[in-house]
Amino acid sequence: MTQKAPINNPLNGNIEDQLASYLSEHPDFFSRHPDLLGRIEIPHESGAAVSLIERQVETLRNQFRASQKHLSELLEVARNNELLQERMHRLTLELIDAATFEEVLNALEDELHDDFKADAVELRLFSSSHLDDHPDEALSGQIATFEQFFNRNQPICGKLDPHQLDYIFGAEGDRITSTALIPLKSDGVLGLLAIGSCDPKRFAHHQGTDFLTRLGEIISRTLQAVSLPGI
Numbered sequence: 001m002t003q004k005a006p007i008n009n010p011l012n013g014n015i016e017d018q019l020a021s022y023l024s025e026h027p028d029f030f031s032r033h034p035d036l037l038g039r040i041e042i043p044h045e046s047g048a049a050v051s052l053i054e055r056q057v058e059t060l061r062n063q064f065r066a067s068q069k070h071l072s073e074l075l076e077v078a079r080n081n082e083l084l085q086e087r088m089h090r091l092t093l094e095l096i097d098a099a100t101f102e103e104v105l106n107a108l109e110d111e112l113h114d115d116f117k118a119d120a121v122e123l124r125l126f127s128s129s130h131l132d133d134h135p136d137e138a139l140s141g142q143i144a145t146f147e148q149f150f151n152r153n154q155p156i157c158g159k160l161d162p163h164q165l166d167y168i169f170g171a172e173g174d175r176i177t178s179t180a181l182i183p184l185k186s187d188g189v190l191g192l193l194a195i196g197s198c199d200p201k202r203f204a205h206h207q208g209t210d211f212l213t214r215l216g217e218i219i220s221r222t223l224q225a226v227s228l229p230g231i
Helices: 015-025 034-039 052-097 101-114 128-133 135-139 144-152 162-175 210-224
Strands: 041-043 049-051 120-127 156-158 178-186 189-197
Touching (some): 101 210, 144 178, 144 189, 178 210
Antiparallel strands (some): 041 049, 156 178, 178 189
16 A cells, blocks of 8 residues: 655745745845735634735734824823923912012912812921921921821822821812822921812822922922011
């Protein structure tokens, strides 16, 4: 009985890899053999078979849509940054013109409510000399709950605990679901600026804080130049 020779599959071994490598190195292959484009079929997600050129067109369309989406996102970020810079500029000018603590507070209230859509704005100041002379007494008092925040000396965003909300916003604390907390430091004064929102996504913990850091520096410098209330 004659034994049949095994069928030789040309794609056995590393032929597929060699073919893929050859096509990568010779991207003009199908331009020299255009008849193959219409004859090659590739399985589609729908279950039907499509030609290679149809698959390529669909791939390019998907890439184009992804690029358009990415470009739109970049443009949106650029527009938001430009708007943020304009608002920051207006607030800075208002603070430069402020001659008293009350005028600083009014400028923050007006600009942050109007331009930055804040639902609540509170400024809390403590005497840094008192903190130096009586650190245990101070930290066991009103600002104990903010000890970690002051030690880090960096703005934070997110949801505050009920004790912090009550101390900063009082009766309004029940409706504040996200807050930007900014440390303030100037000669003889330690404080914080709290910007509260009723929108839980307005100040998310993962958001960048570069703008808030700059805002804190501007306010701190302004407080050095005005007459502070007795604290």
